[in-house]
Amino acid sequence: MKIALLGTGFGQAHAAVYAARRGDVEVVMFGRNPDKTAETAGKFGFASSSDLDQAFEDDFDLVDICLPVPLHAEYVLRALDADKHALVELPLAGTMDDARRVVEVTARSGKQVFVDMFERFIPANRALFDAVRDGTYGRLEQLTLWNWTAHLWPGVSLGLKTLPLEAMHSDMDIVTRTLGRPRSVEVTTVARDGDSAAIEATLGFDGAFARDSVSSLMPMAWGARGGYTATFSDGVLEAASSMGFDGKPTGTLTAYTAAGARELDLPPADQYTAVIDHVLACLRGEVANEIAPATALDALQLTLDIDQQVNGTK
Structure with missing residues (x-):
């Protein structure tokens, strides 16, 4: 090809x-x-x-x-x-x-x-999607996502102008795929300068809420770290991941229920490799396209709504 x-x-x-x-x-x-x-x-x-x-x-x-x-x-x-x-x-x-x-x-x-909705291919995220779909832990009531990073990509600005579309968009895809479109969105920001900032968004739903925090204020030694805590009516899923200079993420996923805490096995996977593997498999006619443009519209609309609050865009 x-x-x-x-x-x-x-x-x-x-x-x-x-x-x-x-x-x-x-x-x-x-x-x-x-x-x-x-x-x-x-x-x-x-x-x-x-x-x-x-x-x-x-x-x-x-x-x-x-x-x-x-x-x-x-x-x-x-x-x-x-x-x-x-x-x-x-x-x-x-x-x-x-x-x-x-x-x-x-x-x-x-x-x-x-x-390239790469976060859909992260094993911990797929486990969350499955849990919501199957009702494994009951109804999702609270979802907190966070993604804090140093400036690992030279010359790339991660200030308020770019963070919504280039950092929050993937998280908004997780939100819309698990809870749908919110009825309310509140945003708080802080900026160190034009290239370094943090944004926190709180999103309200009927019977649930979500919070997303992204930041580029971290020192280089921090690398990039993130994860989520998903609180269901009958349990909690908690994911944590980190990425250093090698670009290879590591992660854990833990389920908390009345029976106790249990770490779930995650298959080894690099999300960028998984996306391109999926693309090539689709073009060979082996699988159906999971990341077609129509599937990204809800997350994009929500991201643009946040960007409008942060930067006054339309």
Whole structure:
């Protein structure tokens, strides 16, 4: 399968996955700066190009879009217009109008589009989704999520302008998949500077509430850590994870019930590898697409609502 990988920033996370499975993929990395693109692509053994138009003109099967958020919807639509499948980093788009346009065009195109909703593939999160669906611990009443990180990605701003769409969006996907759309949203923020900040959102539902805390105020030694506490009517699920400079997460999941505390076994999994494995399996016709654009709309709407409160956007 021939893949056009657009972007040399977060695109490196995707590149590492492709490089580990080069037996069934051929990748060309695209970027605006020829020297930087060639240097980055060379680390993974890929060819490179600074002519982004080539990604839509040559015989690529999949366009993998790891570009700035305002370009996401535009480049997905370009891929579909060129009769190619597309994988796009989250969020799908910066506005609901653009997101709905992608959904509509995808439905008519005969091609598949995938949104990198990577948190759906984290084993602890899948355990939460299963517990809510199956009623394993009763009804979900309270959900607290947190994601606190240092600046592990050089040059990437994690201030108030970017945190909602680039840090909270995945958590909002967990919220909407387990509790639906909230009836109320309250937001509190603190900013150290333009690139470092924290946001906490409290979301009200009928008979339940959720709280999400994201922060980029942590020192480098902290790495990235996060997790959730899900309180049900008959028990609690608590997940904790950490990620250091190797990019490989570790995690635990514990169930608390009247019978006591029990640590649940989690299968080893890297969420970025799991997403790309899923994409390629879908394109081979082996499984159904779990991360199609239409499935991301509720989480995107909620994220944009929070962004509007934080930054006054519309």
